[in-house]
Amino acid sequence: MRTFTVSTRKKDQVIDITDTIEGYLQQEQNAQGLCSIFVAHTTCCLTTADLDPGTDLDLLDALRNILPDLNYRHPHDPEHTPDHILSTLIGPSLVIPYQRKQLVLGTWQRVILIELDGPRQRTLHLSTF
Template sequence: MKTLNIRTQKKDEIKDITDTVEEYVQQSKNDSGMCILFVSHTTCAITTADLDPGTDLDFLNALRAIQPDLNYRHPHDPEHAPDHILSSLIGPSLVIPYTNRRLLLGIWQRIVLVELDGPRQRTVQISCL
């Protein structure tokens, strides 16, 4: 297992981690298998996305647009309750198959960390099975 430490710079941000994950898969002892990623936080998430210019901002804007304007009851900080909800909708984990030590991503797919409460130091666990 490998731990990635990722520093985000903005409140809302998309960080492309595909190249780092691919490097880990290339060092795997198995030619084929599943690459499992898990982000151990409740205000960021992990998914795949198309990263043509501007699509990261489109994705973040769409997330904020679906966020309801409610009176949140989060006891610690109601201001970031929506961040918890949005990160849960996206999810904390991702499983990607690989063969010949190459991720089987679509041509435009990139693996991204979705920061919703930055800037922060984030941790992603990677394992190949």
């Protein structure tokens, strides 16, 4: 398993981590298999997306508008609750096949970390099998 960190700079941010993951795949013995990526936090998440200009901001705007305005009961900071909920809905992990030491992704597909409570330093774990 490999562990790496990603530093975020904003409260809400989309960060493309595709090249970082593929850099680690270049160091793997197996040229093909499955790549598992896990982010060890509850206020950020992982998914894939098209990153044409502005789509990152469209995604963040859409996510923030999904949840209703409720009186949240989170004990340490109710304002922080939507960050946890959005992270849970999207999820902390991905499993992506790889071939020739490159992720098997669609033409416009990129692997992204979505920061929902930054700026922070995020720890990710990558395993191949």
